[in-house]
Amino acid sequence: MTTLSQTDQTPAATHWLRALTEKLPRPNLADSGRQLLLPIIGILLFLGFWHLAAPQVQTSLGAFPGPGAVLEQSGQLWQEHSDQRERAAQFITMQEQRNERILAENPDAEVRIRSYPGAPTFLDQVVTSLGTVLAGFVLATLIAVPLGIVIGLNRHFSAAVNPLIQIFKPVSPLAWLPLVTMVVSATYVSDDPMFEKSFVTSMITVTLCSLWPTLINTSVGVAAVNPDLLNVSKVLRLSFWTHVRKVVLPSSVPMIFTGLRVSLGIAWMVLIAAEMLAQSPGLGKFVWDEFQNGSSQSLSRIMVAVLAIGFIGFLLDRIMLLIQKKVAWNE
Amino acid sequence: MSKPHLELTNVQMAFDTPTGPFVALENVDLKIRKGEFVSLIGHSGCGKSTVLNIVAGLLQATRGGCVLDGHEVDTPGPERAVVFQNHSLMPWLTVYENVELAVQQVFRKTMSKAERRDWILHNLNLVNMGHALDKRPGEISGGMAQRVGIARALAMKPSVLLMDEPFGALDALTRAHLQDSLMEIQQDLNSTVIMITHDVDEAVLLSDRIVMMTNGPAATVGEELYIELPRPRNRVTLADHPEYVRYRQAVLSFLYEKQSFPGKQGAPADEPEAESIDESPDQPSSTFAVHAAPSGRTRAQTELEENA
Numbered sequence: 001m002t003t004l005s006q007t008d009q010t011p012a013a014t015h016w017l018r019a020l021t022e023k024l025p026r027p028n029l030a031d032s033g034r035q036l037l038l039p040i041i042g043i044l045l046f047l048g049f050w051h052l053a054a055p056q057v058q059t060s061l062g063a064f065p066g067p068g069a070v071l072e073q074s075g076q077l078w079q080e081h082s083d084q085r086e087r088a089a090q091f092i093t094m095q096e097q098r099n100e101r102i103l104a105e106n107p108d109a110e111v112r113i114r115s116y117p118g119a120p121t122f123l124d125q126v127v128t129s130l131g132t133v134l135a136g137f138v139l140a141t142l143i144a145v146p147l148g149i150v151i152g153l154n155r156h157f158s159a160a161v162n163p164l165i166q167i168f169k170p171v172s173p174l175a176w177l178p179l180v181t182m183v184v185s186a187t188y189v190s191d192d193p194m195f196e197k198s199f200v201t202s203m204i205t206v207t208l209c210s211l212w213p214t215l216i217n218t219s220v221g222v223a224a225v226n227p228d229l230l231n232v233s234k235v236l237r238l239s240f241w242t243h244v245r246k247v248v249l250p251s252s253v254p255m256i257f258t259g260l261r262v263s264l265g266i267a268w269m270v271l272i273a274a275e276m277l278a279q280s281p282g283l284g285k286f287v288w289d290e291f292q293n294g295s296s297q298s299l300s301r302i303m304v305a306v307l308a309i310g311f312i313g314f315l316l317d318r319i320m321l322l323i324q325k326k327v328a329w330n331e
Numbered sequence: 332m333s334k335p336h337l338e339l340t341n342v343q344m345a346f347d348t349p350t351g352p353f354v355a356l357e358n359v360d361l362k363i364r365k366g367e368f369v370s371l372i373g374h375s376g377c378g379k380s381t382v383l384n385i386v387a388g389l390l391q392a393t394r395g396g397c398v399l400d401g402h403e404v405d406t407p408g409p410e411r412a413v414v415f416q417n418h419s420l421m422p423w424l425t426v427y428e429n430v431e432l433a434v435q436q437v438f439r440k441t442m443s444k445a446e447r448r449d450w451i452l453h454n455l456n457l458v459n460m461g462h463a464l465d466k467r468p469g470e471i472s473g474g475m476a477q478r479v480g481i482a483r484a485l486a487m488k489p490s491v492l493l494m495d496e497p498f499g500a501l502d503a504l505t506r507a508h509l510q511d512s513l514m515e516i517q518q519d520l521n522s523t524v525i526m527i528t529h530d531v532d533e534a535v536l537l538s539d540r541i542v543m544m545t546n547g548p549a550a551t552v553g554e555e556l557y558i559e560l561p562r563p564r565n566r567v568t569l570a571d572h573p574e575y576v577r578y579r580q581a582v583l584s585f586l587y588e589k590q591s592f593p594g595k596q597g598a599p600a601d602e603p604e605a606e607s608i609d610e611s612p613d614q615p616s617s618t619f620a621v622h623a624a625p626s627g628r629t630r631a632q633t634e635l636e637e638n639a
Contacts, residue, residue, distance in 0.1 A: 228419035231389055234407040236436045236487075246432060250423040329423035329467070 065300035070307070073300040081121040088116035122286060122301075126308060129271060129282035132199055133316075136206025137267045143207070144214035144263070145256060149244060151215070152222025152252070169212040173205050173270040177277050180204050198280030205274040210267035217259025221252030250329065257324040264320055268313045283309060335362035336523055337386070337491055341395035344381050355381050357549040359395070361542065363491075366521040370534040372582060373544030373553075374590060379527045382544075383493050386525060387413050400490065409437045412489035416496045418476040420468040420483070427464040430455060430483045437487050454486040455479070457516060474505035478512070485516065494526040498533065506530075507566065510537060518563060531586070535578045536566055543585045553590065556581055 047067050057064035065073075092113065099111040120128070151158045184201045195203075225248055233247045275284025287305050290298045344356040355378045363369055371379045384390040386397055388407040397404040399411065420429045430451045438447055455461050458478035468476045477497060484492055497513075498506040514537060517524055528534050534541045538558050545553040558578055560569065569575045 226419070228415050228417065229421060231387075231407070231413065231415065232419050232421075234389060235387065235409060235411070235413050236433055237406075237408055238436060242436075247421065250421065253423075330469075 059299065061294060061299055062296050065303050069300040070303045073297060074304045074307075076297075077122040077301065077304060081123045084118055084121050087118065091116045120281060122305070122308075125281060125283050125286045126312070129275065129284070130312070132202050132275075132280075132282055133206060133264075133267050133271045135199075136203040136271065137210060137264055139203065140207040140211035140263060140267065141214060141260065144211040144259075145218050148215045148218025148256075148259075149222050149248065149252075151219035153244075153248065155223075158219065158223070165212065165215065168208075169216075171209070173209045173273050174277060176205050176208050177201070177274055180208070181278060196280070198278055201278050202271060202274045202280045202282070205278075206267045206271050209270040210263040213262035213266065214256065214259040217255045217262075218252060221255025221259075222248050224255070225251045253328045254324075254330050257320070257328055261317055261320045261324070264316050265313060268309075268316060272309055336365040336367075336400060337361075337363040337525075338398045339382070339386070339395070340398070342382075342385060342392045342397070343394035344378070344385065344390065345393045354549045355547055356385075356392075356551065358551050361552060363523060363525065365523055368517055368524045368537055368539045369526070370538040370541045371525065371527045371544060372529070372531070372534050372541055372586070373550065374546055374586065375529075377544045377547045377590075378550040379544055380495055383413075383495055383525060383527055386491065387411050387493050389413075409433070409487040410490045412484035412487040412492055414477075414480050414484045414492065414494040414497045416499055418468065418473070418480040420476055420479055422468050425465050425467055426455065426460060426471070426479050427451060429468070429479060430486050433483045434486050450486060454482040457485065458482045458512060472505075474501050474509060477501060477509065481509075481513070481516075485520070485522075489522070491523045491525060494524065496527050496529065499529065506533070511566070513537065514562075514564065531579055531582045534582060535560075535575060536564060536569065541578075541582055543582065543590075546590050554585055 051066045051068070054064040054066035095113045099113070102109045102111055151161055181201050184197055184204065188197060188200055229247055229251065233243050238246065271282065272284040272287070274280070275282040276288045277284075279285055279288070283305055287302050290301045290305070339359055339361040342356055342359040343354065345352040345354045347353075359382060361369075361382075371382060373379050381390060385392050386399075386404065388404050388411060391405065404411070420426075421432065424432065431447070434442075434447050434451050438450065442450065452461060452464075455464065458481055460475060460478050460482060463471055463475065468479070471479075477500075481494075481497065484494075498509055501509065510533060516522075517537075526534075526537065535558055541556040541558060542552055543554045543556065544550050556578060560572070560574060560578075
């Protein structure tokens with residue numbers, strides 16, 4: 001840094017100042033450029049490595065798929081999906097035309113439209129998985145947040161429940177799944193079930209595995225409310241519900257959301273495993289079916305699924321982050 | 332004043348610790364009349380906050396008790412509003428909502444919605460915070476937040492206003508400004524105030540009486556100094572007022588000569604404490620309006636000696 005005497009070198013000083021102000025936006029631009037550039041370099045390096053390394057790995061289904069094969073298969077899967085949609089649309093219009101003919105002959109005739117019986121495509125499986133994971137996650141949240149509040153508020157209850165939480169928290173979904181399956185088959189009996197049994201099984205497994213982070217974070221957040229604020233609540237003689245609603249809950253929202261984000265990540269991971277094992281529709285089943293199928297394209301298709309799973313998990317986390325920014329007061 | 336507004340009688344406060352009970356306060360006696368401004372002053376750890384928390388109802392005295400207007404204090408309540416050291420506003424509520432939470436709770440049944448709104452705005456204007464109704468505590472300065480804390484306490488229409496080092500965390504200018512506001516408000520509303528402070532000037536400037544506490548453990552009321560300066564008081568003209576200087580001197584002498592800073596905190600009975608108690612009853616400072624609390628002190632002293 002140059003030293004300037006302010007009295008006799010004013011032009012130099014102003015020049016220097018202007019140079020400084022002009023420079024100010026530039027680092028920002030460079031920063032955002034670097035922010036974009038480095039991840040792109042990282043991805044390109046990974047793709048290059050993948051491209052070179054994949055052919056070296058020989059399996060009974062041929063070489064491990066490289067990026068090119070995976071790209072081709074993702075196009076293929078999209079094509080299959082569009083074809084399927086087209087056939088389904090044709091199937092429906094055909095029925096509608098037939099129904100019109102019947103109704104024209106006999107207006108009182110009962111007409112029905114059957115849904116298209118084709119196998120679900122990759123995209124259908126993605127949608128199913130998303131539905132299941134959201135259902136399981138919502139159920140987990142509905143259990144974990146209220147329970148976490150009670151645990152956080154009551155030291156005795158917390159001490160009683162803590163060992164159970166510590167024991168059940170690390171249990172893998174694969175261990176729960178057989179038990180959940182048996183219990184659901186035994187208890188969820190209905191002639192006209194609202195949901196598929198496989199859906200209920202996956203959902204409950206997801207719930208069981210993903211509720212812990214939210215539960216623990218909620219209870220920690222509730223227990224850590226600023227004691228001064230608790231005193232304010234006491235001085236105001238807030239009722240229990242007002243206290244929870246106006247003081248405890250808002251204060252622990254940031255912690256709860258951190259827990260929810262971890263929970264959602266776990267829910268998504270658990271779901272894929274549960275679907276593979278339980279043969280319930282979804283991305284996990286897609287992967288398993290492709291594995292059993294064992295065609296030359298299977299590995300590429302599984303790789304498409306792997307990337308899709310990762311990308312969707314990333315998106316889910318981003319969505320939670322957006323909600324958190326909307327809801328939490330400290331963002 | 333014949334009948335005290337607020338009375339602490341023979342208060343003892345002991346906390347359970349793993350090494351046995353720790354006696355923070357012993358034989359604290361204090362009578363406060365309506366409209367009086369009382370400051371509690373003493374070294375850190377001398378139990379000032381404990382006294383305040385007992386009056387607030389946030390702590391229960393292990394012996395003795397606190398009576399406000401003939402009713403025993405055993406739970407916290409809005410008639411004993413507290414202004415905490417670090418404003419204690421809900422960070423997720425705006426300035427307006429923070430005061431609203433209190434007003435809603437206290438006057439839900441006695442005020443209409445419009446009346447409540449006017450009352451909230453009135454109190455925020457009283458502390459000159461009417462311009463930042465929709466700001467969150469994080470968006471305003473510490474001094475502004477403390478004003479809002481005071482507005483929230485005043486909005487409960489408390490019979491006693493309890494303040495725990497309300498200006499401790501503020502810079503000198505902001506503090507002076509808020510002290511002036513507080514003096515004006517207290518003058519207008521004639522509210523009873525108990526304020527904890529570390530600041531001798533603040534205590535002399537604001538109080539009708541300064542209650543000086545001995546060092547803990549087993550702290551008690553050491554001396555009481557009635558400040559008979561005329562009101563309204565002006566900090567600038569008071570600065571070299573001879574009476575003001577003498578009051579100030581008296582408090583300083585109590586704090587730094589009789590109750591020198593506690594070196595070994597938490598020790599059951601450290602020697603400087605016992606010494607200071609021995610010499611305190613006949614100090615020259617008692618020439619002006621210093622009232623010692625003899626009964627409580629001798630008892631505390633004997634107990635200290637027994638412990639030693």
